[in-house]
Amino acid sequence: MNDAVDEIIGRWSTVRPDLDTSPIGVVVRIFRASRLLEQGIKGYFEAHGLESWEYDVLSTLLRAGDSSTLRMGDLAGAAMVSPGALTNRIDRLAAKGLVTRATDPDNRRLVRVTLTREGRRLADGLIEGHIANELSLIGGLAPDEQALLGTLLRKLLLSLDDRP
Numbered sequence: 303m304n305d306a307v308d309e310i311i312g313r314w315s316t317v318r319p320d321l322d323t324s325p326i327g328v329v330v331r332i333f334r335a336s337r338l339l340e341q342g343i344k345g346y347f348e349a350h351g352l353e354s355w356e357y358d359v360l361s362t363l364l365r366a367g368d369s370s371t372l373r374m375g376d377l378a379g380a381a382m383v384s385p386g387a388l389t390n391r392i393d394r395l396a397a398k399g400l401v402t403r404a405t406d407p408d409n410r411r412l413v414r415v416t417l418t419r420e421g422r423r424l425a426d427g428l429i430e431g432h433i434a435n436e437l438s439l440i441g442g443l444a445p446d447e448q449a450l451l452g453t454l455l456r457k458l459l460l461s462l463d464d465r466p
Contacts, residue, residue, distance in 0.1 A: 343436070362381060
């Protein structure tokens with residue numbers, strides 16, 4: 303069975319038969335899968351009154367453990383956004399009463415972000431449904447295929463210097 307990427311590759315082979323289009327088969331499929339997965343995840347959170355980036359910040363803080371507190375710099379790295387973008391996001395989450403922001407008492411140059419009780423309740427209450435949604439999104443793959451794909455994607459990300 304062919305997908306949309308097979309059509310792209312087929313057209314390139316007609317126009318430029320000299321090109322090795324095998325990277326397109328991987329890279330474009332990853333891009334397309336990313337967009338489709340993002341849409342599925344976005345839909346889940348929209349149904350719960352959140353944007354996916356909001357849940358990303360809340361769940362990152364939840365994973366921080368008992369304190370549910372992170373420095374802005376650590377949070378920006380985990381969320382893969384610029385400090386300026388993160389400041390805007392934290393402002394919006396604070397306005398909703400989901401996080402608080404405070405200057406670190408030991409170093410006034412550092413700002414710490416903490417989940418509020420409501421933010422913790424919301425993030426914790428959505429995680430099981432979020433994981434179920436993700437499982438549904440990759441349900442076209444058998445469990446062993448999911449594991450293999452996860453392993454291959456980890457290897458790719460490490461080769462692209464994606465480190466914690």
